[in-house]
Amino acid sequence: MLKRVHFPPSVLPYLLVAPQVAITIVFFIWPASQALYQSLLLEDAFGLSTKFVWFENFTALFSDDQYLDAFKRTFVFSLSVAVVSMSAALLLAVMADRVIKGTTAYRTLLIWPYAVAPAVAGALWMFLFDPTLGIVAYVFDMLGYTSWNFRLNGNEAMVLVVLAAAWKQISYNFLFFLAGMQAIPKSLIEAAAIDGAGPGRRFWTIVFPLLSPTTFFLLVINMVYAFFETFGIIHAVTKGGPAKATEILVFKVYNDGFVGLDLGSSAAQSVILMAIVIGLTVIQFRYIERKVEY
Amino acid sequence: MAQVEIKGVEKVYPNGFKAIHGVDIDIAEGEFVVLVGPSGCGKSTLLRMVAGLERVTAGTIRIGERVVNDLEPAQRDIAMVFQNYALYPHMSVFNNMAYGLKIRGMSKAEIADRVQKAAEILELSSEQLTRRPNQLSGGQRQRVAMGRAIVREPSVFLFDEPLSNLDAKLRVQMRVEIKKLQERLGITSIYVTHDQVEAMTLGHRLMVLNEGNVEQLGTPIELYEKPASQFVAGFIGSPSMNFMDARIGAGGDTVELPGGVSLPLDGAGGREPGRAVVLGIRPEHLEATTGSDVASLRVDLVELLGADTLIHGHFGDDKADMTVRLQGTSTLRPGDLYPCAVDPAHLHLFDPDSGRRI
Numbered sequence: 254m255l256k257r258v259h260f261p262p263s264v265l266p267y268l269l270v271a272p273q274v275a276i277t278i279v280f281f282i283w284p285a286s287q288a289l290y291q292s293l294l295l296e297d298a299f300g301l302s303t304k305f306v307w308f309e310n311f312t313a314l315f316s317d318d319q320y321l322d323a324f325k326r327t328f329v330f331s332l333s334v335a336v337v338s339m340s341a342a343l344l345l346a347v348m349a350d351r352v353i354k355g356t357t358a359y360r361t362l363l364i365w366p367y368a369v370a371p372a373v374a375g376a377l378w379m380f381l382f383d384p385t386l387g388i389v390a391y392v393f394d395m396l397g398y399t400s401w402n403f404r405l406n407g408n409e410a411m412v413l414v415v416l417a418a419a420w421k422q423i424s425y426n427f428l429f430f431l432a433g434m435q436a437i438p439k440s441l442i443e444a445a446a447i448d449g450a451g452p453g454r455r456f457w458t459i460v461f462p463l464l465s466p467t468t469f470f471l472l473v474i475n476m477v478y479a480f481f482e483t484f485g486i487i488h489a490v491t492k493g494g495p496a497k498a499t500e501i502l503v504f505k506v507y508n509d510g511f512v513g514l515d516l517g518s519s520a521a522q523s524v525i526l527m528a529i530v531i532g533l534t535v536i537q538f539r540y541i542e543r544k545v546e547y
Numbered sequence: 548m549a550q551v552e553i554k555g556v557e558k559v560y561p562n563g564f565k566a567i568h569g570v571d572i573d574i575a576e577g578e579f580v581v582l583v584g585p586s587g588c589g590k591s592t593l594l595r596m597v598a599g600l601e602r603v604t605a606g607t608i609r610i611g612e613r614v615v616n617d618l619e620p621a622q623r624d625i626a627m628v629f630q631n632y633a634l635y636p637h638m639s640v641f642n643n644m645a646y647g648l649k650i651r652g653m654s655k656a657e658i659a660d661r662v663q664k665a666a667e668i669l670e671l672s673s674e675q676l677t678r679r680p681n682q683l684s685g686g687q688r689q690r691v692a693m694g695r696a697i698v699r700e701p702s703v704f705l706f707d708e709p710l711s712n713l714d715a716k717l718r719v720q721m722r723v724e725i726k727k728l729q730e731r732l733g734i735t736s737i738y739v740t741h742d743q744v745e746a747m748t749l750g751h752r753l754m755v756l757n758e759g760n761v762e763q764l765g766t767p768i769e770l771y772e773k774p775a776s777q778f779v780a781g782f783i784g785s786p787s788m789n790f791m792d793a794r795i796g797a798g799g800d801t802v803e804l805p806g807g808v809s810l811p812l813d814g815a816g817g818r819e820p821g822r823a824v825v826l827g828i829r830p831e832h833l834e835a836t837t838g839s840d841v842a843s844l845r846v847d848l849v850e851l852l853g854a855d856t857l858i859h860g861h862f863g864d865d866k867a868d869m870t871v872r873l874q875g876t877s878t879l880r881p882g883d884l885y886p887c888a889v890d891p892a893h894l895h896l897f898d899p900d901s902g903r904r905i
Contacts, residue, residue, distance in 0.1 A: 440633035443600050448647030448695075449621035458646075462637045 285527065291520035298514040310521035319497070320505070320522075327501040330415060331479030335472055338419035342426030342471075343464075347456065349427070350434050360431070367424035371482060375489030378417035403491065407498025410491045414499050417490060418483045426471050433467035434460060473537040477530060502526055549611035549624070549702035549735060550576045551597065556606035558592050558759075566592045568759045569606065577733040579726075581750030583740055584782070589759040590739045591707055597737060598627050598705050610703060621650075626696035627705040630712060632688045634680040634695075641676040644694045665694040668728070686717045693728070704729070706738040710745065722748060743783050747771070755779045777902040780827050780895055786857060789833075791867040792899070793826040795819065802826055802894065805865045808842040813891040824905060827895035830857070830872040836888040844869060844885040851876055858885060 295306045314320045345363060352359050366374070381389045384402040393401045403409040437460060445455045461468075484503045487493060493500035493508060500508065502522065510519025551574040558567040566589045574580050582590040595601040597608055599620035607614050615623045626647075634643050641662055648658045666676055669690040680688055689709065696704055709725070710718045726749055729736050740746055746753050747767045755762040755770065755778070763775040767783075774780035780788045793802045796809055799820045803809045810826075812818070833844070842862055850857040856877040859870055871885065879885060896905040 438631065438633065440629045440631055441635060443598075443620075444627070444629060444633040444695075445635075445646070446600070447598060447620045447625065447627050448699075449650040450646075451621075454650065459635060465637075 288520045288523050288527070291516060292524045293517075294520075295517045300516075306517070310517045311525075314518060314521055314525070323497075323500055323502055323505045326411075326499075327480065327503075330411065330418075330483075330499075330501050331476045333415045334418045334422065334479040334483070335475035337415060338422040338475060339426050339430075339468070339471055341419065342423045343430050345423065345427050346430035346434055349431055363427050364424045366421055369421060371418075371421060371485030372489045374421045375414075375417055375486035378413060378420070378486075379490045382413050405495055407495055410495060410499050414483070414487055414490055417486050418479060421486070422475055422478055426475065429467050429471055430464065433464045437463050469540065470537065473533055477533055480526070480529065550574055550578075551703060551735060551737070552607075552609040553593075553597070554607045554609070556593070556596065556608060557604045558589070558596060558601065559604045566759050567596075567604075570754075570756075570761055572754060572761075572764060574735060574737065576735055579729050579736045579738065579749060579751045581738045581740060581746040581753045582756060583743060583746035583750075583753055584756035584762075586741055587758075588756040590741075590756050593756070594705055594707055594737060594739045597703070598625055599623050623703075624701050625703045625705055626699045626701040627707065628692045628696050628709045630708040632680070632692040632709075632712075634688060634691055636680055639677050639679060640671065640683070640691050640694075643680065643691055644676075644698050647695065647699050661698045661700075662694070665697045668697065668731075669694050685713050686721065689713060689717075689721055693725070697728075697732070702735065704734050704736040706736065706740075708740055709738075710740070711742070718745075725749065744785060747783065753783075755782060773904070774827075774895065775904050777825055777827065777897040780897070784829055786830050786870045786872065788827045788829050788895070789867070789869045790825050790827050790897075791862075791865060791869070793824055795822045795824060797821070802896065804842070804862055808862055810842065810889060810894065811891050812894060812896075818896075818905070823899050825897040825899050825902075827897060828869075828889055829893065830870040832889050832893040833869070833871040833887045834889070835873070836886055842887060844871065844887055846879050846881050846883045846885055848881060849877065849879055860885065 292310055293305060293307055295304045295309065349360055349363065381387050382403060384390050384404065390401050401409060403413045441459055442455055445459050450458065481503055483501070484507065487499055487501065487504050491499045493504045503526065506519050506522045506526065509515045509522065553570055553572045556567060556570045557565070559565050570593060572580070582593060584590050592601060596603050599615065599618060603616050608616055610623055610625070635646065638646065644662045644665060645658045648661060662676070666673070671687070671690055671694065675683065675687065680691065683691065692709065710721055713721060722745055738749055750767060752764065752766055753770055754764045757778050763770055763779045770779060770783045774783060777790065781790070791804060793804050795818045796803050797820050799818045800812050801809045802812055802824065804826070844860040844862055846858055846860045848859040855875065856873045857870055858873065858877065858879060859868055861867060861869055871887065897903065898905055
């Protein structure tokens with residue numbers, strides 16, 4: 254138990270936290286409360302008449318098949334992004350952990366993709382895979398897979414945005430996995446080697462279980478990333494198409510609100526998203542403390 | 548069980564640092580050899596080379612009949628106890644001990660049987676077997692680490708400073724247990740420590756290492772009675788040996804101290820008169836005497852330890868601080884004179900340049 258320390262009352266601490274509180278109020282609490290309020294309104298597309306409708310926007314959403322589809326799609330999308338990007342990052346981290354020469358250069362290079370803006374990353378992957386211009390599409394052609402066209406095929410579009418989104422997150426995951434691996438005492442690995450475990454077995458029975466707190470943390474972070482921060486990628490690559498095949502929840506908020514001008518429903522959707530992210534954060538804080546001790 | 552043969556082994560790290568300058572030793576079956584020396588002397592490196600955790604730069608290491616230089620640790624049939632125990636934190640004690648057996652594809656019944664036996668030897672309760680390592684005390688973790696080595700029934704045990712993380716009392720207790728265990732199981736053991744008491748009490752033979760060189764290899768008593776160099780003499784024994792600069796007397800049969808004191812030497816001749824030497828005397832060998840031909844020590848400080856007394860002082864004008872160990876308690880006080888004599892057999896002479904025994 255920490256002992257409570259008492260200080261004489263003073264205005265100073267309040268002044269010191271004031272900027273932080275002001276920022277939180279202006280950029281988080283206020284817009285969030287506006288969204289909450291707006292989600293209870295029904296407004297016509299021109300903003301001429303507004304009606305207070307209580308939870309009608311929410312009930313409409315949950316009886317809307319398109320919205321429920323978007324929910325499922327988002328779930329598939331985020332899970333795929335998390336799995337693809339974490340597996341790739343783990344593989345790279347295992348490799349980087351073994352590199353002896355040029356370690357710093359190697360690691361620095363692996364971190365670069367994180368500095369690329371989502372929209373730029375999206376544009377990059379779009380051009381690579383463009384059915385008429387893309388070099389990857391050209392290679393597909395040569396390999397006999399001529400029908401590649403993510404602008405027409407929904408599954409291909411999904412694969413492409415998952416790849417683009419996962420690629421950008423690999424660096425971040427890589428850093429955490431590498432740090433996690435380096436925190437595992439070397440003598441544990443040596444003990445396992447003496448016990449007769451080969452490199453593969455050592456990884457799956459010793460390293461991977463000891464990384465589980467990191468893995469869990471990254472899973473939550475990646476889910477949140479895929480839910481909210483992939484808007485730029487999707488906007489640049491597919492705009493949610495074809496036929497809504499890549500329209501995830503965040504994109505639908507934008508589409509319904511700023512393209513369809515159904516502000517009430519859009520606000521209600523963002524409130525639901527807010528609830529999801531709060532839920533994920535709570536899970537993270539509840540379970541992330543269960544760390545393994547060495 | 549197996550003998551271990553280390554022949555001309557050297558270790559050079561990629562950065563050019565030479566950690567081991569050629570070590571030779573034959574370890575007999577069931578023998579307990581202790582590698583001892585100050586930190587950085589290369590003792591752990593040597594052990595890790597036997598374990599297969601470090602590559603051997605030159606020379607050969609043989610375990611049983613096989614040269615193991617290029618074998619993986621797993622193929623060497625060894626078990627190692629690490630300084631920090633290196634227990635797998637996410638496994639129960641039982642699984643920690645069973646890990647190596649599972650990898651060898653042993654049947655569940657046999658694994659349970661072996662772990663049970665090891666637990667009995669080490670007095671670990673079956674309730675403790677279900678716990679995680681972080682729920683155990685330091686001494687219990689130490690036992691589990693030993694257990695993990697025992698269940699494997701290896702040909703060689705390797706210990707890398709296994710007791711240095713324990714408190715003083717537990718260390719003594721575990722030291723005795725390791726000794727008993729090794730005698731009972733009769734498994735060839737190599738033990739690394741920087742603690743000379745551990746080394747003296749545990750080892751059948753000791754290898755004293757200093758900066759990657761073998762200073763001396765021998766039984767604890769040989770090292771104590773006939774240290775091959777000033778380094779070994781100072782390292783073995785507690786409190787450590789007194790050294791002073793001295794000169795061989797004119798007749799070649801005495802050694803003369805700067806304070807004008809002269810001590811008779813043992814019969815063996817061949818000592819050139821006037822030669823500069825380093826004289827070493829163990830604190831327990833400066834015995835009180837009433838004879839006439841004696842050296843008198845001026846007492847500076849008295850330390851009463853109960854069972855014995857340590858006296859710090861100096862001879863005449865000589866600045867060198869001398870320590871004397873007396874049985875029981877003493878009535879000497881600072882400023883007193885302590886007349887003492889040394890059995891010539893207990894005088895050690897070393898070359899001032901090379902540090903080797905003369």
